[in-house]
Every structure is written in structure tokens, then in C-alpha cells.
Amino acid sequence: MIPPELRDGLTRQTLSKRKLRNWALVLQAKQIPCRSEQIEGARQLLVPIADFEAACAELRIFEEENHNWPPPPPAPHPQQENTATTIWVLIALSLFYVLTQQQIDLFGHTPVDWYALGNADAGKILAGQWWRPVTALTLHAGWIHLFGNVVVGGVFVNRLCRDLGSGLGWSLVLASGILGNLANAIVQSPDHRSIGASTAVFGAVGLLATINLLRYRSQLRRHWLMPIAAALALLALLGTGGKNTDIGAHLFGFLFGIGLGLVSGFFTRKGRQLKRKIDKILAFAALFVISVAWLSALLV
Numbered sequence: 540m541i542p543p544e545l546r547d548g549l550t551r552q553t554l555s556k557r558k559l560r561n562w563a564l565v566l567q568a569k570q571i572p573c574r575s576e577q578i579e580g581a582r583q584l585l586v587p588i589a590d591f592e593a594a595c596a597e598l599r600i601f602e603e604e605n606h607n608w609p610p611p612p613p614a615p616h617p618q619q620e621n622t623a624t625t626i627w628v629l630i631a632l633s634l635f636y637v638l639t640q641q642q643i644d645l646f647g648h649t650p651v652d653w654y655a656l657g658n659a660d661a662g663k664i665l666a667g668q669w670w671r672p673v674t675a676l677t678l679h680a681g682w683i684h685l686f687g688n689v690v691v692g693g694v695f696v697n698r699l700c701r702d703l704g705s706g707l708g709w710s711l712v713l714a715s716g717i718l719g720n721l722a723n724a725i726v727q728s729p730d731h732r733s734i735g736a737s738t739a740v741f742g743a744v745g746l747l748a749t750i751n752l753l754r755y756r757s758q759l760r761r762h763w764l765m766p767i768a769a770a771l772a773l774l775a776l777l778g779t780g781g782k783n784t785d786i787g788a789h790l791f792g793f794l795f796g797i798g799l800g801l802v803s804g805f806f807t808r809k810g811r812q813l814k815r816k817i818d819k820i821l822a823f824a825a826l827f828v829i830s831v832a833w834l835s836a837l838l839v
Contacts, residue, residue: 554582565601566594621700621708628709629689632736635677636685646837654678654734656836659720659788662729668839672720673832676713678734692740699747703803706821711799713825715742719792726787733785738792745796746803753804
């Protein structure tokens with residue numbers, strides 16, 4: 540009978556199922572006969588008396604070589620509370636949708652046609668109306684469209700901002716949405732139009748997948764592409780269905796999210812986060828870009 544501590548071969552201790560299985564595999568690999576038994580409620584590994592010393596030697600080598608294996612999981616990445624900020628941004632997006640449904644006279648528009656001024660019109664974007672890739676992200680075709688982006692986007696953006704901080708997180712999400720709309724305008728026909736925050740939402744999916752890939756690649760090892768594969772599955776599930784789904788915008792938002800995730804990995808490597816002051820500047824910069832874009836659209 541082989542005791543767990545492998546010292547003097549005399550003391551009996553209970554073996555866990557995992558250790559019993561591992562030890563049995565070691566002995567079988569060395570062609571040492573063994574069998575397990577439940578003795579007085581404790582699991583024991585039995586070997587012939589003639590093989591006892593050899594079995595102890597093999598198991599001692601096995602335990603020494605596998606000491607402290609598997610390695611402990613990495614230290615948890617410092618998280619920033621962001622739920623309230625995310626909720627307020629999503630509320631602001633919802634309130635803006637309510638505003639676009641009202642008859643409002645503004646800057647000579649009687650009333651303002653928000654959708655005509657702000658949709659991602661491919662031909663007009665390429666003609667120089669730079670604001671449209673930005674403003675289109677804030678427009679939605681209805682409550683269902685808005686609700687889907689708020690719920691799905693809220694989950695991913697909140698998780699992203701807990702890792703990166705609100706300013707950097709939202710700035711990268713906005714940038715991926717803008718670049719995604721711009722790239723989509725380049726490849727689509729001039730009469731193509733689209734609206735909705737989903738381009739930025741899938742940018743958040745790409746960002747989160749890439750950041751997790753970079754942060755935990757040593758633990759993923761052979762399965763290092765798993766976060767990207769999971770994100771692609773989500774893109775296929777949520778981003779390619781429906782009559783009015785703009786697959787190109789979703790795909791480009793996702794791809795730019797991956798690219799920006801690689802860039803952000805440089806600034807946040809080894810768990811380092813941006814200083815709070817810089818994070819606030821980035822948050823105001825994102826708000827400034829959206830405000831200037833809509834002001835430009837209204838002044839046309």
C-alpha cells in the first residue's frame with residue numbers, strides 16, 4: 540500500500556480521486572501492476588509487495604517533477620467600477636432617440652430631419668461629409684433596434700471599461716464604430732445608407748476579445764485563439780441576421796475593434812492603467828467628437 544506522502548511507506552492517508560487516477564496512470568506507464576480499493580472509507584492504491592519500492596520510487600519522481608503544477612492562475616487584473624457610467628451613457632443614447640422623434644426647429648431646419656442629416660450615406664461620406672460615420676452611431680430605426688444595442692452593448696462595454704477605464708474604453712468603442720462605418724462606406728455602393736450603434740457594439744466585442752487574448756495568452760497556450768473564435772461566433776449569431784442588418788458595418792466594426800485592441804494592449808500591458816486624468820480627457824474627447832459631428836451636420 541502506497542501512502543500519499545511517500546516517505547516511509549507506513550502512514551495511511553486518504554487519496555483524492557485526482558491523485559489516485561494520476562498515480563495509477565504513472566504506475567501503468569511503468570508496467571507496475573496496481574489497483575484501487577476503498578478501505579474503511581478511504582481510497583488506497585495497492586501494488587504487489589515485490590513492486591512496492593519501485594512504485595514508491597516512480598511516484599516520488601512524479602511528485603517532484605510535478606511540484607506546484609499546474610501553476611497558480613494569474614493575479615486578477617485590477618478592475619474599475621464602471622456600471623453607473625455605462626448606464627448613464629446608454630440612458631443618454633436612449634434620450635437622444637426620443638429627441639429624434641420630436642418635431643424640433645433648429646439651425647434653420649424646420650423641423651430637423653435627424654436621419655437625413657446623420658445617416659451613414661456612403662456617397663456623401665466619400666464626398667466629404669466626415670461627420671456621418673459618427674452621427675450614424677447615435678441613430679436608431681426604432682425602439683427594438685435601440686433596445687438590442689443598449690442591452691448587448693451595455694454588457695460588453697461595461698466589461699471592457701472595467702478593464703480599461705471609462706474614458707479609454709468608450710473612446711476605443713467610438714473609434715471602432717467610426718472606422719467601421721467609414722470602411723463600410725468605401726466598399727458599399729454610393730447609395731448605401733445605415734444607422735445604429737451596432738457597428739460600435741461589435742467593435743466592443745472585438746476589443747474585449749483581443750484584450751483578453753493578450754492578457755491571458757500564456758494561460759490559453761494551445762487555445763490562444765479561443766477569445767477571437769468566441770467573438771466570431773457571437774458576430775455570426777447576432778450580427779448577420781435580419782432583413783435590415785448591415786453585415787458589412789458589423790464586420791468592419793469588429794475588425795477595427797481587434798486592431799484597436801492590439802494598440803490598447805501596448806498602453807495597458809502588465810496590468811498598467813491610464814492615469815485618471817488622462818482617462819477623463821479621453822471621455823470628454825469622445826463626447827466632444829460626437830457633439831462637433833452633430834453640430835457640423837446641423838450647420839450644413
